[in-house]
Amino acid sequence: MGMMNANEERQKANRRLGLKMLWLVAASALFAVSLVPLYDVFCTVTGLNGKTENSAAQEFQSAVDEQRWVKVEFTSNVMPGLSWNFHPKQNSVMVRPGQIETVLFEAKNMTNEVVAGQAVPSVSPSSATTHVKKIECFCFVRQELQPGESKVMPLRFYVSPDLPQKVEVVTLSYAFFNAVKAVN
Amino acid sequence: MSYSATAHHDEHHDHPTGIMRWFTTTNHKDIGTMYLIFSLIMFMVGGFMILAVRAELFQPGMQLMQPEFYNQLIGVHALIMIFAALMPAATGFANWMLPLQLGAPDMALPRLNNWGFWLLPPAAILLTLPFALALIGIGDGAIATGWTFYAPLSTQGGIGVDFAIFAVHILGISSVMGSINVIVTIFNMRAPGMTLMKMPIFAWGWLITAFLLIATIPVLAGAVTMLLTDRHFGTHFFSAAGGGDPILFQHLFWFFGHPEVYIVLLPVWGFMPQILQTFSRKPMYGYKAQVYSLWAIGVLSLVVWAHHFFTVGMPIPALVYFMFSTMAISLPLAVLFFCWIATIWRGSMTFETPMLFAIGWIILFGIGGLTGLVLADVAADAQYHHTYFVVAHFHYTLFAGGIMGIMAGVYYWLPKMTGHMYSETLGKWHFWLTAISFNLTFIPQFFLGLAGMPRRIPDYALQFADFNAVSTVAAFVLGLAQLIFIYNVVQCARGGKKATDRVWEGAEGLEWTLPSPPPYHSFTVQPVIK
């Protein structure tokens, strides 16, 4: 009889510890879910992965650094599923840090349908990511093009003066995605 | 000590017989047997798939199959081998041997144990069903992304991806159940007097595996769930167009994926020293050092994941961190190697089949670890990433380190489990054929990788032809050699020379104090450890 009780005791203890383990599982699951926002915050704050803030920066007032030239290069990609032509009107510009610059990109819809696209920017090297400030960009919103329409789109930006000294060339790359496909 | 009383107890304790016994059983030995048989079957299925792949690679050009089908075969092969062959084999041993080694009457949560096993067959069916569905015109076959599910390939793939996602969910639930059971068993069910630092090292290996599974399986489950919602419910976790990031998937996957490689190995590192000490007839060297090293590897394995995608364009500090942390794992691993070698050093060794596999395992797994160090070098990895060098590396760790390790365990414990001796002659044939053909299969792949042959591509340039031909022929020998293993195991289960309780002259541990085979219920009265 004492034997029996000992057994039941133990089974209870086992079940209790088993249930406690579920808390561990829940903690890992919570960790897994929180990794997504953490990753985004981490990348935006550090600029790793070339992710830039995709919204308008404050208009900038302070002094332009007249001592320094930075070369800003532009590249463009059109992702599969979007039949557009898309390219920068100039491949690069030389800018003074702090000086606001406007460059133009051109997109043309090669299909006979109305198509919406979304441009996704990326900056390299990653140490420059947080220093490229966009005031106005075609990438802030979706662009919709009529059949055969072509559109010239501006980008107003500056490179902030606290860009690390060793960075002399910054590359700003845009990939255009089919925005409708992306949503469906 | 006499255990006949426990054996007797068995007679008037009835349990279902026939087929229902297996569906309803909560007995750790039954469940362990089912895990091991399931693992062996899936090992053959996965092996069959990859032989088809090797046949395609025998010559350059496309001979036997469409590229899409080729991609499906390699992906499902890997998923089966890792989730349905290696992991269940380790869980099978946990079921069979943990209670016997700890002096416990059963696993702590027997019903959970039964569910954990019976989730596996449906998962295996989910993985492979799309092949059959494609034959009758439904869908375009199984998952074709490789076992890594990388987005955006996996967000675009066919129904095979969905099936694989559900299979991974089910397998994950099964693993977590098994882990909880192992942890509770180890903490609550040890024989009186068996402190943690006195328990067999196999239990330590499994305990760490169980914690790693609990820490990482939910991350994998989360990642594939996000994949599922990206595919069907309009989310954009991994799609850049919608503000997501495909690289995030790689982080999530490898946060699970790297610990996973230790999850499948830690149980083997657990029982291997027991085999080594048995056939060297001297106590294992450095028990404590081994326990601490196992923990060090377990913890470190959680913080090195990004070495699987050095080439995505990480900043230098991240590269340096992941390179050095990865290399740091080889320090505790080297301690383990040292202890294994010191255990057999100047022992009175004999070379029965388990010992042959154990020695072969040390050497071949060593090659796997060393080539891993090469890959951990960021500068070198830029060249070797995604080539056959990586394929060869992880087969030295997973096939030699994992499967051959498991086989050492099978030969070691088979007489205990069945009560009969297997054929030593066939066992030796199996070992030598396996060891030789394994090397002939994968050494050429190192050279192919160094020469730049990419992995996961069904065709290749002419200059790679000779090495590929050798590798394919050897792979078929390797496959055939496993038939000897199956024959030997089946014959041993059906009969043969009676095994003694101790089985091996130098065997130490509670499992060897029981009769072979042990009674259905063992240790109903727990032994006391002094």
Ligand code: HEM
């Ligand atoms: C000191 C030990 C080890 C080191 C330093 C190491 C390092 C690495 C590195 C850097 C890679 C990525 C290579 C690339 O994709 O370019 C890799 C791949 C891999 N390793 Fe290891 N490894 C070690 C041990 C292991 C062990 C013990 C296992 C398994 C049991 C393992 C399994 C794998 C697998 C499966 C892959 C390829 C995954 C895939 O891309 O599909 N490695 N290893």
Ligand SMILES: [Cu+2]
């Ligand atoms: Cu890894």
